[in-house]
Amino acid sequence: MKENFKIVITFIISTAVFLSMYYGSYLPLRKSQMHIDAVLSLQNGRIRTVGELNGLFDPVLNFNSPVGQDEITQYYLGILANVINQQSDRTVVDVLTRQAESRMTPILEKEKGFNFNQNLYTLGSIYKIVAIKFKDEGYYQKGVNMFQKGLGYSPNRLIFLEGLFDLYSAHGYNDKANEMGKIILKYWPNNEKVKSFVNSK
Numbered sequence: 478m479k480e481n482f483k484i485v486i487t488f489i490i491s492t493a494v495f496l497s498m499y500y501g502s503y504l505p506l507r508k509s510q511m512h513i514d515a516v517l518s519l520q521n522g523r524i525r526t527v528g529e530l531n532g533l534f535d536p537v538l539n540f541n542s543p544v545g546q547d548e549i550t551q552y553y554l555g556i557l558a559n560v561i562n563q564q565s566d567r568t569v570v571d572v573l574t575r576q577a578e579s580r581m582t583p584i585l586e587k588e589k590g591f592n593f594n595q596n597l598y599t600l601g602s603i604y605k606i607v608a609i610k611f612k613d614e615g616y617y618q619k620g621v622n623m624f625q626k627g628l629g630y631s632p633n634r635l636i637f638l639e640g641l642f643d644l645y646s647a648h649g650y651n652d653k654a655n656e657m658g659k660i661i662l663k664y665w666p667n668n669e670k671v672k673s674f675v676n677s678k
Contacts, residue, residue, distance in 0.1 A: 551595055554581065600623055604617075621644055624641045639661065658674055659675060
C-alpha cells in the first residue's frame with residue numbers, strides 16, 4: 478500500500494515538474510524564437526504585402542504561451558501603426574485597423590499585463606492616425622476613448638495627454654485642446670508645440 482502511495486506521489490511530482498517546465502520554459506522560449514525569426518525576416522525586407530506580414534506574424538501571435546503575448550502584440554501593433562501612417566488607401570487602412578483591434582481585444586478584456594498601458598497607447602495612436610488622416614469622427618471617438626482609458630490607469634501620463642491634445646486640436650475642438658494643453662504645460666512647461674498652441678488662443 479505504501480509502495481503504491483509512493484508511486485502515485487512520484488508520478489504527481491514528475492507530472493508537475495514536466496508541466497512547469499513545459500509552460501514556464503519551453504512555450505515562452507519557443508514563442509520568443511518565433512518572434513525573433515519574424516522580426517529578422519521583416520528587417521531583411523522580405524515582406525512586400527499585408528498578406529505576407531500576416532503570414533509572418535499570425536503564427537507567432539496565435540502560438541499559445543503563458544507569457545510574451547502582450548509584448549509581441551505591442552510590437553505587431555507598432556508595425557501596423559507605421560504601415561497605416563504611410564498608407565493612403567482607406568480600404569487597406571480599415572483592414573489593418575480592424576486587425577489591430579482584433580489582436581487587442583483579449584488584452585483589453587483582461588485589463589492587465591506588463592505592457593497594458595503601452596498597448597492602450599499604441600491602439601489609441603492607430604485610431605489617432607486614421608482619425609486625423611481621414612477626418613473620421615468614428616475613429617476620433619475611439620482614439621479619445623482609448624487615451625482617456627489610459628489616463629484612468631496612469632493619470633497625467635504625457636503620452637495619453639498628448640494623444641488627446643492632438644485629436645482635439647486636429648478636429649477643431651480648440652476649447653478641449655486648450656484645456657488639455659494647460660494640463661500638459663503644468664507638468665511639462667517646455668513642451669513647445671503645446672505652448673505655441675495655448676499661447677495662440
